[in-house]
Structure formats: C-alpha cells, structure tokens
Amino acid sequence: TDNMTISGETIDYGPCAFMEAFDPASVYSSIDLQGRYAFGRQSRIGEWNLARLAEALLPTIDADTDRAVELAQNALSRYADAFNAAWSEGMRVKLGIPADVDEAVTTALSTDLVSLLEIGRVDYTGFFRRLADAARGEAGAAHELFADPEPFNLWAQRWLALGPDAAAMDARNPVYIPRNHVVEEALDAATAGDLEPFARLLAVVRSPFVEREGCERFARPAPDSFGPYRTFCGT
Structure with a gap:
C-alpha cells in the first residue's frame, strides 16, 4: 500500500x-x-x-x-526499534562516524543535527557533501549554509571529536541528485522533442558521488523563481 x-x-x-x-x-x-x-x-x-x-x-x-x-x-x-536502529546506522554512515562509537552517541548527535537542519532550512544533500570537507578541516562551506552558524559550530566540535572519515562520507553522500527543477526542465525539453537535457541529467546522476567540472548546476538547489513544488496523485 x-x-x-x-x-x-x-x-x-x-x-x-x-x-x-x-x-x-x-x-x-x-x-x-x-x-x-x-x-x-x-x-x-x-x-x-x-x-x-x-x-x-x-x-x-x-x-x-x-x-x-x-x-x-x-x-x-518490533518495528519501532528496527526502524530506529536502521535510521541511526544510516546516519552514522552519512556522518562518517567510526563503527566502534556507541550507538547512543551517534543517535544523539544525529537527532541534534536534524534539528539544526530544520531550523536553518538547509539544503539536505548539499550539507552532507560539504560536511565531508569539514572533516578535512575545511568547515567554511558547511558553515555558510547557516544564517546563525554558532549552534552548528558547537555541534561540529562534538562530531569532529569522534574522528569522522571524510572519504567514507564522500562515498555515501552524493554530489548530484535529480533535483526537481532540473527534472522538470528535462521533461519540458523532451516534450518539445529535445532529449539532450534528459541525456545530460541521466549521465550526471549515474555517477552521483564523483564531482566533475561543468556540472555545478546539478549540485545547486533550485532558484527562488522555481517556487513551491507540487505533485499530483499518480506521479
């Protein structure tokens, strides 16, 4: 269902x-x-x-x-415990936290991060990719996503103390996803007989974890002009 x-x-x-x-x-x-x-x-x-x-x-x-x-x-x-364990493990991997860190620590850190992302209305995909740079000591890009970065900075201190693996994060957090505005552009073009935008989008998202020159627009959020996105039953 x-x-x-x-x-x-x-x-x-x-x-x-x-x-x-x-x-x-x-x-x-x-x-x-x-x-x-x-x-x-x-x-x-x-x-x-x-x-x-x-x-x-x-x-x-x-x-x-x-x-x-x-x-x-x-x-x-058994569902709730199974779901929570799977969610915590998924977040552990996205955050590059070593497997030997206590699950309670990972869960608390992940829950606090979700609250920060909600308050800041941060781009979800872009954040995790930039967070990997913070694990390499380059926190500026992630820092800039927050209007008030101080709560994030405090959270990041706790996270960095766990020794996150930046390479592991890059392998699990994509640079490119089929963002709604780009998908709509490809659909409009295809409807008009031009399949090139679709082919280009497909080529990018087939290798979502590898950053490439000339593909920057596929990693950016939609412009403000795109407006609220709505779908209809059956889409």
Whole structure:
C-alpha cells in the first residue's frame, strides 16, 4: 500500500527525497492536505502499511482470530526499534562516524543535527557533501549554509571529536541528485522533442558521488523563481 512493496522497500520517494530546505513537515502532494505523508511521518506510515499487511494475513497466521491478532501485534511491536536502529546506522554512515562509537552517541548527535537542519532550512544533500570537507578541516562551506552558524559550530566540535572519515562520507553522500527543477526542465525539453537535457541529467546522476567540472548546476538547489513544488496523485 502507498508505495511500499511487500518486501518493505519504498518504491516512490518522489520529491521528498530531494528537499532543498530541510523540513520534516514537507508535503508535496497536492491532495495531502493534512500532511499524512509528510517527510517526517514516513516511519509511521511504514508501520501503518505493515499493520494493513498483517490484517490481510491474519487468516494464514492462526485459525484462532484472537491468537492471530496477538501474534501479528507481537511482530509489529518490533518495528519501532528496527526502524530506529536502521535510521541511526544510516546516519552514522552519512556522518562518517567510526563503527566502534556507541550507538547512543551517534543517535544523539544525529537527532541534534536534524534539528539544526530544520531550523536553518538547509539544503539536505548539499550539507552532507560539504560536511565531508569539514572533516578535512575545511568547515567554511558547511558553515555558510547557516544564517546563525554558532549552534552548528558547537555541534561540529562534538562530531569532529569522534574522528569522522571524510572519504567514507564522500562515498555515501552524493554530489548530484535529480533535483526537481532540473527534472522538470528535462521533461519540458523532451516534450518539445529535445532529449539532450534528459541525456545530460541521466549521465550526471549515474555517477552521483564523483564531482566533475561543468556540472555545478546539478549540485545547486533550485532558484527562488522555481517556487513551491507540487505533485499530483499518480506521479
């Protein structure tokens, strides 16, 4: 249900994957008026999806309906811990934190960073790439993303004390993603019969971790003139 396969994989991130001003409340669908599928609610929607799957499977779990519900609920109760562990591990890798650092430390650092990114409405993809430079002692680029950089500087001191691996960060944090405004440009051109913009975009995002000269525009957020981005059910 709702863009999630039976194996648990998300099959349609949509524009939420490419937020340029980080905000967990971001909603892109024109029909999601209550923010049910906001970026920050994706984990809860995943759990809801699995509950619907469990309901469908109840007759196959146990002939006794009450027993089937109990078993299903026991299975679903593991979701939150599993999700949080996966999220923490994903953030550990993005931040280049060594594997031997305590998970609680990683989780606290990651949670604090998410708050900073939300307050600063920072470009998510660009931030992590610039953060790798900070691990090399060149913090200026990441520093400039914040209107008030002092809270970030304090956070960065805690992070740098853990000895982050800049090369590992570069291997996991892309330079280029199919940003919405560039995708729209490619679609408009293709509709008019020109496939070159699409081919160029495809070539760039096929090697997203390797920075290349002449591809700077693919690493930049959309201009202000692009405006709020909205999609429609079925896109």
